Amino acid sequence: MKVVIIGASHGGLQAALTLKKLNSQTEVVLIEKRSEISFVSSGIVLRMNQLVDELDKVRYLTLEELASKNIEVLLNTAVTTINPEQKTIIYEDTSKKTYEVNYDKLILATGSNQFSTNLTLPSKDKVTVFKSYLSSVEVLEKLEKAQAVSIIGGGYIGVELCDALRGQGKEINLIESADSVLFRYLDNEISSLIKQKIIDSGVKLHLGESVIGFSDTEEELFTTKTTNEEIKNDYVIVAVNARPDTTLVKDFLDLNTNGTVRVNEYMQTSDADIYALGDVISYPVRNSYRKSFIPLVNNVVRSATVAAMNVLGHTLKYNMTQKTTATKIFNNYVASTGLTAVEAKFEGLEVESIFLTLPCQLPYLELQEEVHIKMVFEKGTHKLIGGQLMSEKDITQSINTLSLAIDKETTLEELVTMDFYFNPGINQPMGIISRAAYEFLIGKYKA
Ligand SMILES: Cc1cc2nc3c(=O)[nH]c(=O)nc-3n(C[C@H](O)[C@H](O)[C@H](O)COP(=O)(O)OP(=O)(O)OC[C@H]3O[C@@H](n4cnc5c(N)ncnc54)[C@H](O)[C@@H]3O)c2cc1C
Incomplete structure (x- = not known):
């Protein structure tokens, strides 16, 4: 059996390893458009909190380990087309040369992109996101130099960044459109305790304010406009709006109304030979009537395990998520x-x-x-x-x-x-x- 996996982040890696553990004869091809694997997105925070001495160390798996398991990994390789009838995919390398490869089963692990906004943005030198290793290297360097940083989004990423940046003499603004931080996970009792700690640390907290645009962007100190205020800053991190990356499949696979790929409890999509996992799908939440887009690694590795088991014919159903964090x-x-x-x-x-x-x-x-x-x-x-x-x-x-x-x-x-x-x-x-x-x-x- 030949299984092609698109995306070699947490989900793709877990699926590849599980397939090989179950049956070492399975041919597994892992295709990744980035130049490296296994970087953990909160690496910046770990580095700033001095839990690691180099950003590059925030990884848990090497290419050598994958090679030793006979997992073929194609880096710097972007899949451009899936032909579900022929069961082939087309991919291109960095020189744009294209190749075709066939599959028996395909696993879609294209995850999510963290940025989706209607705002007109200045260059990414001024306003940016981070998730991959290369973007994290760039952001870490900029954050070290920046004097006035605004962080948009009071979820885990935004609050963890505030904590890591405090005490460095920088002016930090945290902007959150809801009226509390971490509101997706915490009720007011605990969230208000955290709010107080954020304020006590010197961070300027803007709750109930939405960013509506940027101005003076050619200046070093430019302006972030919120519904209430104009904040002067020299660097802005956007820590909101992750969206599933369904570019390759949105024209032929069934999608949910929230834009994720529709899967059954075996992680099988509307095409029986294509499975999807990780951030590209929605999850059934216990005690909720809806499936939701919940980008968390605990969901990713579990859905990847379920997908790999079922690809090889071992029935395993996905359990629900409690979105534990x-x-x-x-x-x-x-x-x-x-x-x-x-x-x-x-x-x-x-x-x-x-x-x-x-x-x-x-x-x-x-x-x-x-x-x-x-x-x-x-x-x-x-x-x-x-x-x-x-x-x-x-x-x-x-x-x-x-x-x-x-x-x-x-x-x-x-x-x-x-x-x-x-x-x-x-x-x-x-x-x-x-x-x-x-x-x-x-x-x-x-x-
Ligand atoms: C800053 C930050 C901190 C986070 N911290 C935590 C945390 O502490 N705990 C937690 O549980 N979750 C955390 N998350 C969420 C977590 O990172 C995601 O849930 C997880 O990365 C999703 O894994 P994935 O494998 O589904 O997809 P992704 O990690 O999104 O990876 C998808 C991969 O597919 C590749 N790809 C996409 N399209 C193609 C293509 N056409 N061809 C080839 N390759 C392609 C991409 O390059 C990428 O490597 C954090 C996210 C961010 C941004």
């Missing part, structure tokens, strides 16, 4: 899973929630940390719908516990009585998840 910003771990209370209402769910600040350790220990926890339950069934955590302590594994609990439709009562460990040097007799559920339950029955 975690980050470390402003010296705090912040994590989220499932629906926020606000989102749940949009989905037509009647929910109730609890927000608590709990101590992590028993009082005799020198190290005392606390955790902010929010849990959202469906009214009536008491099913867990969503969870959010924030702490200086690394509580990120607890968000995976909450994700599993949502996935398994665990109830408030089950969370109170669930078997979680206790160790007197580490935690409280009742762990944070059980404790928050317990307080909520007691609150319900209190006379």
Whole structure:
């Protein structure tokens, strides 16, 4: 069997490796228009936070490792056409010379592009995005020199950048059209704590403001116009509006209304010999009636595994997503899973929630940390719908516990009585998840 994969980022790589692990005889051809593989897009933040000494090191797989597994990788090679009837693709190299190759199964892993806007933009020397290694090298260099940086978008990318840039004597403006940061993942209780940390760090936060254009763009210090203000800056990062890249298939594959490629639960498209995965598709969200475009690597690697298994005839269905995320910003771990209370209402769910600040350790220990926890339950069934955590302590594994609990439709009562460990040097007799559920339950029955 010959499988051609278009796109060698997280999704394409995971699919290629899985195909080879399952059957080393499978012929796997991985085609990538970039000149390198396996760069992690948040590399800039890792470098600025000095977690790595070189941007080029933010990778987890080499070409040699792929070659040792007999995976053929064509870099600097852009697929220009897919001929689904003939089961061939046409690709071109950097000299524009074209080649044709046939496939038995095709995997589309073309991902997303981060930029889509109706605004007229100045040159990318002034306003830009980053995702690939080469764009990240350029942006890192510019950010180091820039004195007044505006960041458009208060999602994870924007807030992580603010955190990484603080304390360098630069003027930083963070512009977000919603009225809170990280609103896709956090309700107001935790998001307002982060908002305060952003403000305390000296970042100028513009909530409820949209960028409407740029002016004086020939000047070094040019203007970003928002619905409220005119901000002088010498560099602007756009951290919004990722869009699926369906250029190659939009004329012959079924698409969803949000522009993603339509797939079934086996990652098969409307053409039975073409599979799609990663950022180019939408995902079923637990407790939501809709499939949504959710560009997260956890969705990417799972859909890639499902696609590879089914390509080789091993039935595996995609599970839902809880859009589980975690980050470390402003010296705090912040994590989220499932629906926020606000989102749940949009989905037509009647929910109730609890927000608590709990101590992590028993009082005799020198190290005392606390955790902010929010849990959202469906009214009536008491099913867990969503969870959010924030702490200086690394509580990120607890968000995976909450994700599993949502996935398994665990109830408030089950969370109170669930078997979680206790160790007197580490935690409280009742762990944070059980404790928050317990307080909520007691609150319900209190006379
Ligand atoms: C700055 C930033 C930080 C992020 N941080 C996180 C994070 O911390 N955690 C997380 O879960 N997610 C994060 N994400 C999202 C994550 O990067 C994406 O979900 C992920 O990259 C999608 O993987 P993919 O394989 O589907 O596609 P992509 O990574 O978009 O890659 C698609 C690949 O296909 C190639 N391609 C496209 N068309 C062609 C063609 N015609 N011919 C040949 N090759 C082609 C492209 O060159 C590209 O390499 C971040 C995104 C950004 C931009």
